[in-house]
Amino acid sequence: MAAFSNLTDRINHIFSKLKNRGALTELEIKQAMREVRVALLEADVNFSVAKEFISNVTEKAVGEEILKSLTPGQQVIKIVNEQLIELLGSTQSKLGVSPKLPTIIMMCGLQGAGKTTMCGKLAYYLQKQGKKVLLVADDIYRPAAIKQLEIVADKVKAGFFQMGQQNPTKIATNAVEFATKNGFDTVIIDTAGRLHINEELMDELKSIKKAVNVFETLLVVDSMTGQDAVTVAKSFDEALDITGVIMTKLDGDTRGGATLSIKAVTGKPIKFVGTGERPEDLEAFHPDRMASRILGMGDVLTLIERAQATFDEQEALKLAKKIKESTFDLNDFLQQFEQMGKMGDLNDLVGMIPGASKLTLGDKKIDEKQLKRNKAIIQSMTLEERSNPKLLNYSRRKRIAAGSGVQVSDVNKLIKQYEQTRDMMKRMTKSRRLLF
Amino acid sequence: MGFFQKIIDGLKKTKQRIGFKLNELFKRGIFNDDFYDELEFILLSADIGEDTTIDIIETLRERMTEDNISDPKKANEYLKEVMLEILGDEHLELNPPTVITVVGVNGVGKTTTIGKLANIFIKKGKSVVVAAADTFRAAASEQLEVWADRAKVRIIKHEEGSDPAAVVFDALSSAKSRKTDVVLVDTAGRLHNKKNLMEELKKINRVVERECPNAQRINLIVLDATTGQNALSQVDVFNEAIDLDGIVLTKLDGTAKGGVVLAIKHDMDIPVYFVGVGEGIDDLMEFDAESYIEGII
Incomplete structure (x- = not known):
């Protein structure tokens, strides 16, 4: 599938080669730009536009500025990025409202x-x-x-x-x-x-x-x-x-x-x-x-914006409190699944996370069916079990599996997942790190 | 008016642009690096893609050097030959009973293509039924109904949101009891990276397999000629979900050349069977590689 890999992957690939060098020669930049061109064309950027883009970037990259810089790779990425933003239009525009309605x-x-x-x-x-x-x-x-x-x-x-x-x-x-x-x-x-x-x-x-x-x-x-x-x-x-x-x-x-x-x-x-x-x-x-x-x-800003629009603020506060007090139970876990479902296609979301496209996700795409199955498993538990997961012994797990139409191993997997999430959240609140 | 004329008409503007440039280029009669650079530019702007373009150019360069060609006219023939070898010359042979499933992403012209295909088969004396298995898009089955009416064929449809596989099942039952020659299945446009929608296609495929194990089965993907290199990925993913047999290239009446079909044949060996050149019911014709190349360069 190398021929179909997207522009992100291509440019990442090109610059992963450049990143580790101390200094760049003119020839090396030209080589990198040749690959940028291929990547742009594969992304369907118009040929003439790509050509102009390349010549602009090359002009800016080849020369003292870049050669004297301490991290030439980063400098090149910066120039490519700036030029790309310029190409895309530098200001965000919204729909106008006519002075005479409608x-x-x-x-x-x-x-x-x-x-x-x-x-x-x-x-x-x-x-x-x-x-x-x-x-x-x-x-x-x-x-x-x-x-x-x-x-x-x-x-x-x-x-x-x-x-x-x-x-x-x-x-x-x-x-x-x-x-x-x-x-x-x-x-x-x-x-x-x-x-x-x-x-x-x-x-x-x-x-x-x-x-x-x-x-x-x-x-x-x-x-x-x-x-x-x-x-x-x-x-x-x-x-x-x-x-x-x-x-x-x-x-x-x-x-x-x-x-x-x-x-x-x-x-x-x-x-x-x-x-x-x-x-x-x-x-x-x-x-x-x-x-x-x-x-x-990555498109972190969009991801955050989408999350903000979807997640109920009060719910989020409640969740934060629960994490702090270490009372995060399966009810909360279920709610998380529901919130995620509301945010739209999970695979789209993954694409917005920086570096995620580079991960060898391959066929292991996030499965929305799995999400639904997980919800069904929790919904087959009694309220008592949900708030006190310790109760879940083998016979209870067997009943839950039958109730939600899955194997006992699926129930085990979900509980394991829940425990990991709970532990991770505990650690996160301790180190005061943000979610993203 | 034959295929050739339609294609030429459809690509007139394109030809004026590209063909002119190409003619000028060949007329110079100097076949150096500059010539190949310029040729590369021309092929790339026809959406043929980097890989295939480089391949075409390398092959051409080799043969021209080997045969020591300096005559512009001959050089032009050589280029056509190289491109023709990539495209091949395959045609769809109907061997009824036949079930044709038509797939593709949103907005490429699947429903319109089904209407036109029905018309072609009716004119060949076959009996046809169409299955409105796009139960997702608003008013898709109404749109297909209009086309079925125009082509004077039967249509099997359920209400919006119902199970597409059930529609296909009914269409196949109807075709079997009435001994219909061709069943045309219209499917929902789906962006090819949506896994569950692909599963739905596989389900349709399984229904066809189970209900009509002895029927000739043809899976066609519809591609919009304006689409760029993403068409490669569309074909690749659909091909994985259901084996594709061929391509219908639509909207060739604009200025886009759909050169990506060369890349698809080159990389995946899937041929073009039909091309769409307008909105009229007769504006779908069997693909002819020679005329097509004649039309784009």
């Missing part, structure tokens, strides 16, 4: 980029900020597209507007009228997927944009897109003067290299990334975090 957002992009799903996520996100959102079905071509948006709107409890297969511009105009009358402050228009070279359909978008006062024109791009991403983004930008980009499907094993080069070519900010199938799987785009992630420094 704020109208138009979604556009190729077929299958994930526009309709993203409409639901944006609605969910904005509603959490107190906005009242109307979703408008303006894809009159794809079979069942209207129905799909209706289901999505229903799921996130947003308003929904459709007029069947009528003229898209007319639908948009009527939708905005409807929004104004019914107190919606945000309108999201879901347009049909189209090819950037289809002039007729591109004109349709221009017409919608002209007819209603579109405030944000967002281009939705599949983060697995290859070299062509730049062509697509350029064409959409030239035709519609987009205000931002949303990258979708970043929960696959893709590094989204090509989508990142869109920023370099269009100069338009990447505003959000879609990371899963649930409405809440949407994250604001942070160039620095993304760069760190690409360079294998």
Whole structure:
């Protein structure tokens, strides 16, 4: 699988070779950069963008600054990181609010980029900020597209507007009228997927944009897109003067290299990334975090943010108290499993931990089924057993195994796991180390 | 209008860009390091990928040196030949009863492809039933229903959220009792690193195996031509879950070339069987390696 390993692994690999050297020659930097180039291309960074990136980094790396530095490897990583952040865009941008309500957002992009799903996520996100959102079905071509948006709107409890297969511009105009009358402050228009070279359909978008006062024109791009991403983004930008980009499907094993080069070519900010199938799987785009992630420094900030959003603060305080008083029992262990389940795909979380991608996890991916099984085992215990695990003798374990449909050895494993966790927590509170 | 013309039309813009550059390059008639550097750039920007590109270039360089080639036209022929050798020339032979399972990640065009495939088989005089086993995405079965209607084939569907394997079971039972030639199974788009979704695919596969042990079974992966090197990893993971027999390359009517299929054939020996070149029901055709290469370089 060497050929498919991601950019993080590649760059880690390259610099693990560099790290231990005292000084670097020009030739060595060039060699390292050759591998950086390969890694960037494998991550689908646009060829020209990669070329420019390499020449910038090389220019900065070769020369006195680096040769005189004490740890050249670290210096190179720093330069690569800085350049990458620059490439990704240096500031974080958010969605704007139109001075004249409603704020109208138009979604556009190729077929299958994930526009309709993203409409639901944006609605969910904005509603959490107190906005009242109307979703408008303006894809009159794809079979069942209207129905799909209706289901999505229903799921996130947003308003929904459709007029069947009528003229898209007319639908948009009527939708905005409807929004104004019914107190919606945000309108999201879901347009049909189209090819950037289809002039007729591109004109349709221009017409919608002209007819209603579109405030944000967002281009939705599949983060697995290859070299062509730049062509697509350029064409959409030239035709519609987009205000931002949303990258979708970043929960696959893709590094989204090509989508990142869109920023370099269009100069338009990447505003959000879609990371899963649930409405809440949407994250604001942070160039620095993304760069760190690409360079294998982990995405700790996102991980912490996600944990904070999910973990109930009071629960956390209670847990901290329990750890301190060493009364952490199986009830608390069960609660931990439940909290973890709420945080989303565990394998995604692992990817955010620094160095975790380097661990030889291989096929030993974290199994969500295992998590469920563990929950079932604890749920098959009596309340007394949960708060006093010492009671769990063989016959009780046998009963629990039968009750949760597992082997006794599975129950033993879980108890062992619990004991280890408890002990680890004790040690942690003693050494006052943080969880992350 | 044949395959060739459609491909040429679809890739017109691309050809103007890439083909022009390539022509200029060959016309110079100087085959030095600069030539190969430039050729590398051109191949890489077609998403062919680093490994395969280097292989193509090395082979070309070897043969050109060996035969002492300096004629630009001949050099061009040599390049096509090298690429053609990688792609091969394989076609899908139907041997009914046939069960075709169509897989792929979200948004590549699986449902659309099923509709078009049904149409192709109907036109060949086969009877077809489609199974709406994407019970996950909102309105997926409605979308397939529209396509089934267009192609005039039967559809078996359950409600959203139901067990996909049960849908497949019903479709197979229906096909057996009516002696239907081809069963087309539409599956949910899944990002290939989601383990449980892959397990679901394996389950579908087991149902087919158990219910129709003697049927011809074909597993097709749908790839979006705009996808870059991640397509390699998509094929690799799906191939591990269910053995893949071939590729349907969709959305070739844009400016993307889908050159990653060369890398896939090169690395994993999985051939392209069909290409999608538009949204109409007739816009799916059998893959022809020669026309394809003609179209992209």
